[in-house]
Amino acid sequence: MTHKQMTLSAQADAGFDQFRKPTRRDVFLSEMDKVVPWSELCAAIEPHYPKVREDGSGRRPIGLERMLRIHFLQQWYALSDPAVEEALYDSTSMRRFVGIDLGQEGAPDETTVCKFRHLLEQHGLADTIFAVVKAHLSKQGMKLSQGTIVDATIIAAPSSTKNRDKKRDPDMHQTRKGNQWYFGMKAHIGMDKATGLVHAVTSTAAHVADVTQATELLHGKERHVYADAGYTGADKRDTKRGRHWHIAAKRNLIKRIQDPKLRDLHEHIEHIKASIRALVEHPFRVIKRQFGHTKARYRGLAKNGAQVKTLFALANLWMARKRLLATTG
Template sequence: MIKESLFAEEEREAKLDKLGDILQVLEKHVDFGALAKAIDEAAPRPSQEKGGRPPFPTEIMVRALVLQQLYSLSDEQMEFQLLDRLSFQRFVGLRYSSQIPDRTTFWTFKERLVKANARETLFDAVNRELDKHGYIARCGQIVDATIVPAPRQHLKKGEKDLVKQAAMPIDWKPAQRRQKDIDATWTKKHGKSYFGYKLSTSADKRYKLIRKLKVSTASEHDTHHLEAVLDTGNTCRDLYADKGYVDGERETQLKEAGWRVHIQRKAGKGKPLSDCQKQRNTRIAKSRARVEHVHASLEQMGGKGLRCIGLDRAVLQLNLKAAAYNLRRLCSLKTGGVVSAFAS
């Protein structure tokens, strides 16, 4: 017989705490008020002079965005989970509220960040939180890039030519234009074609936290992003990268600037690597592999796929994803590696 109780909700919450709600670890260690303040400064809340329903507090929306990225949820799925899931309601602060942000509210909030050019704001604010906890960048940095696929576009030959010129066919209807991603580009990797964007990151060797990132179209070469993601705040001057970043002139400039460059060597046509170079590559690979853990975690969180169209929105989503990864990593560092509770 099923036992009923007037205090069922409180009993479930107590059991949730006993099992270990990882979201409460975030609650304990992260100042979401500070994150919300950074958002409001960069993208002020809309004026209510014209009336209408007031927007949800920014802190609630920031918490919801973090959940959305941790669990790789669409706006529609996020709305459903907030209506259905106890741990989400409690974390966001809507446990006893009859109002829940809907899918349109999430879209509008993210558009507010895009239009205010505040796409990197949350990521930067999260990294300031990491510094407060003493997790500053240490032991050098590892730079790498990964392709982020976008939904493939089906265009006619004439349309492709126009898109390459950053234009749109005149016969496209407004609804059709909204569904066409004219920013994403094609590239090849290991003989396979990909359509989308490229995410370049710099992660510190000690904590495997993302310190800098750069988002571009997929066709841009990895080496073009090295300076953009170079973290000058790291306490160590060691720089690790794979063969894609080989550039003799740049390496000379980096060494003159005081960097200790550890970039794997690439064999040329008819010029195989020497045994010494192979040993050096293997030695670098042991350190460089740590950044692969970062990209694998991003993929687990849905970071290798986009639910948006256009470069500006891709920059926002990938900055949000990197911020959520760093918060997840903070929990792991605080709890000695317990992150399994983030699984959906």
């Protein structure tokens, strides 16, 4: 706060806090405030952020870290641009996290929030955010191992044609999973087997086969790759020697084995492989259940792909928060 004395608004909040029990939101935001590498992220984004004009004219841009904090609030709580503006006026814990004192200033409006998101999209800064977080975690000792688990999840998109163009998003497509059809996109990830952290993310339309993204999800130094039956044939596409692919066998192939003992042995091996692959469900659960990202918010694969990559960067920080807090205090 710039002034030595708190404003009446801040004093009221502080007085109320004397008898206030911390909520789960308070605890979550406090932890994330400590584990997010704010200085590194701001340094990476700053070259693309608007500067104050030399003649002093024009509107002074809002602080970069403040806008980044608001952007992350949108990801953590699945908030649209208007919704995050309203939430900042409604939630004391969110204002404290962003650093807003309503006694001195208002929250950035939805247009400002939208422009910042477009700035990130225009310069491909979701990739930068993901890379900075990955480097930060590596510095903290969470380095990549020799095992990668690859998988994909479907993220639904609005199928309604009640829009200006009178048609569905052309970047999204439908696909069948089991006996059910889905319309939307896929998020493909490569997860480190040892740390449980995501080290690669790609996005495609929902109808794109998982196997086409397999080699894009590898960091190059792994010796073992674990995947479900959707990646059958990925080992034949891999040009690197010495890398072992552990791909789930299709159920109909197991059932065809006539010898009961041999079939039981194969089923036991498949159970072991499945128990390893199950670890990859945790990052998906974080972005879908913890952060509430169950549907594509924007129109077009590029915008939604950028959001997905940011979500997995933040999911990595959330999953590693206990280890990070233990080292940083």
